[in-house]
Amino acid sequence: MIPGRLLHRIAARMCDANRLERIVEPAIADFQNEYAAAMRSARRRISILFDGYVGIVEAIAMSVLETSAVADDQRRALTRTFLWAVGATVCAVALLIVLTVTSLPGVPAFLVALIVPTQLPIALAVGLTLGIAFGLAGRVVSRRTQATVLLVAVLMIVVSFGAMAWSTSIPLGRHQFRQSLSNALGGHVSVTKGLHEVSLAQGRQQANLAPGGDLMAMPRRLAWTYHFRSSIACAPLALAMLALAAIARGARRAVVMSACAAYLGLIVAGEELVYRGLPPFAGAWLANIVFVSGTLALMVWMPPRGSRRSSCC
Amino acid sequence: MTIPRLSATEHMILELLAREEMFGLQLVARSKGALKRGTVYVTLARMQDKGYVESRTEEQPAGAIGLPRRLYRPTAYGSRVLEAWDAAARTLARRPRLRPRPA
Numbered sequence: 001m002i003p004g005r006l007l008h009r010i011a012a013r014m015c016d017a018n019r020l021e022r023i024v025e026p027a028i029a030d031f032q033n034e035y036a037a038a039m040r041s042a043r044r045r046i047s048i049l050f051d052g053y054v055g056i057v058e059a060i061a062m063s064v065l066e067t068s069a070v071a072d073d074q075r076r077a078l079t080r081t082f083l084w085a086v087g088a089t090v091c092a093v094a095l096l097i098v099l100t101v102t103s104l105p106g107v108p109a110f111l112v113a114l115i116v117p118t119q120l121p122i123a124l125a126v127g128l129t130l131g132i133a134f135g136l137a138g139r140v141v142s143r144r145t146q147a148t149v150l151l152v153a154v155l156m157i158v159v160s161f162g163a164m165a166w167s168t169s170i171p172l173g174r175h176q177f178r179q180s181l182s183n184a185l186g187g188h189v190s191v192t193k194g195l196h197e198v199s200l201a202q203g204r205q206q207a208n209l210a211p212g213g214d215l216m217a218m219p220r221r222l223a224w225t226y227h228f229r230s231s232i233a234c235a236p237l238a239l240a241m242l243a244l245a246a247i248a249r250g251a252r253r254a255v256v257m258s259a260c261a262a263y264l265g266l267i268v269a270g271e272e273l274v275y276r277g278l279p280p281f282a283g284a285w286l287a288n289i290v291f292v293s294g295t296l297a298l299m300v301w302m303p304p305r306g307s308r309r310s311s312c313c
Numbered sequence: 314m315t316i317p318r319l320s321a322t323e324h325m326i327l328e329l330l331a332r333e334e335m336f337g338l339q340l341v342a343r344s345k346g347a348l349k350r351g352t353v354y355v356t357l358a359r360m361q362d363k364g365y366v367e368s369r370t371e372e373q374p375a376g377a378i379g380l381p382r383r384l385y386r387p388t389a390y391g392s393r394v395l396e397a398w399d400a401a402a403r404t405l406a407r408r409p410r411l412r413p414r415p416a
Contacts, residue, residue, distance in 0.1 A: 002379050022358040025380050026368075027350070030338035032379035051350065058351025066355065 003035050003049060004028040004056060011060045019063045027059045074145045077135055081149065085131025092123035115177045121160040125235035126260055128153060132243040133256035139247075146244050153240040161233035224274045227284035232267075238291040239263055245295045248304040263287050317363070317394045322348065322356055327365060327387050327395040334386040336371075357385055365391035 011024040031052035038044040096119040097112055132149060179191045243256045270278070270286035282289075319327070329335065329343050337357060341348045348356075360366045371382040387395070 004379075008380075019358070022361065022368075022383075023354045026337050026357075026383035027354045029371075029380035029382040030336050030350075033336075033382055034338060036379065055350035058349075059354050062352060062355045 002032055003052065004031050007053065007056050007060070011056075011063075014060060015063050019066075023059055023063045024056065027056050031056060074142050077139060077141070078145055078148055081131045081135025082152070083131075084134040085127045085152075087127075088130035088134075089120075089123045089127025092126045093119045096123060118177075121232050122235065122264075124156045124160060125232070125239050125263075128156065128236050129239040129243050129256060129260040129263075132240060132247065133253045133260075136244075136247050137251070137253040137256060141244065141247060146248075149240055149244060150237065153236040156236040157233055160236070161230065220274050220280055223280035224271055224284050227281045228267075228271075231284045231288055234288055235263065238288040238295075241295045242291045242298075245298045249298060249302050259291075263291060266290055319365075319394055319398050322352075323360055323365065324395065324398060326353075326356065326360065326385075327391055330366060330385055330387045331392065331395065334384045336382050336384060340385070360391070364388055365394060 008024065008028055011020055015024060031048070035045060035048050035052065038048055093116060097115060100115060100119075101112060128149075136145070136149075182189060182191050239260060242259055246255055246259065266287035270283040273286070274280050274283035278286075325344060325347060326340060329340055335343070337353050338350060340357075341350045341353055357366060357368070361368060365388060366385050367388050368383045368385045371384055373381045
């Protein structure tokens with residue numbers, strides 16, 4: 001008879017592989033050896049069985065409790081991340097609206113409501129990145145937490161892309177804002193829809209009406225705008241990937257915030273480069289391309305913090 | 314710089330392991346009741362995370378049944394931490410003699 005096999009199977013279901021190997025298995029191994037060494041005395045074997053089983057159950061319980069404590073810590077970090085993300089998104093929307101409104105003197109206050117959704121795609125990306133910076137920087141982030149943050153980033157892409165590309169809410173709100181502004185200022189003319197103010201399908205139709213039916217034949221500014229709508233929707237994932245990779249390598253909060261500012265700078269640089277000959281598609285996707293390449297470079301050339309083993313021992 | 318922490322249990326384990334490489338159950342036996350078999354493995358795993366101890370699995374003879382045991386020994390870092398804590402304890406134990414103030 002080899003005691004402890006059943007407990008090993010139970011522990012394998014309850015504990016992760018690391019704790020099973022480092023806590024439960026050494027306990028069971030010592031127990032089995034102690035039991036084997038006391039084969040002559042039945043009384044001693046009973047005592048060993050009792051002590052051994054109690055000890056192993058205690059070790060499994062402590063191991064499980066410690067795992068759930070780690071999970072609690074990660075849950076708290078996630079909650080803090082998302083609270084910061086929501087707060088930062090609200091602040092970013094407010095800032096973008098203030099910047100828009102101050103550039104247009106005499107805008108009636110009620111019109112501001114029309115442009116709130118239009119600021120969401122960029123505000124969501126900035127908000128999530130700042131949430132990661134304030135919620136996760138300086139701590140060990142588990143793979144599950146990283147996966148949850150990336151899943152939220154993907155959901156943000158779906159929402160942003162759906163709203164900007166297919167739904168008419170954001171383009172319509174943007175056009176209504178301009179039309180209402182024109183009316184409020186006494187223009188009373190029908191404002192023509194810009195490329196930002198039609199759905200992606202309508203934009204493609206407009207592109208097909210352009211000379212030669214070729215999107216690249218459109219003025220560069222319009223072509224950049226067309227591609228930028230898809231690219232900005234993907235910003236949350238590009239930013240979140242780089243922020244998580246940087247934090248896993250010990251980057252501080254300021255570094256993540258600087259990365260967010262760099263992303264916004266790359267958007268401006270991409271647009272500028274389009275006027276200087278860069279294909280509009282590449283200009284619109286420049287920030288995402290740079291950030292995804294940066295993430296891959298980090299993952300390939302720089303191991304995460306804690307993965308290097310000390311050689312001094 | 315963060316100063317490494319060492320609990321009383323961890324201190325005892327490092328002291329016991331400084332003499333020789335041991336299994337978890339040997340540590341329990343040598344501690345004369347101070348260490349419990351239900352908690353010693355959790356403490357050892359935590360000490361491994363901190364870099365105080367390292368472990369290896371015992372080489373089992375052919376035909377042996379059951380799981381291989383795990384042997385523990387202090388790392389160089391763990392030994393240094395133990396020395397530093399002992400030195401700190403000795404220093405703090407030496408209380409300066411209080412002299413009455415001259416009237």
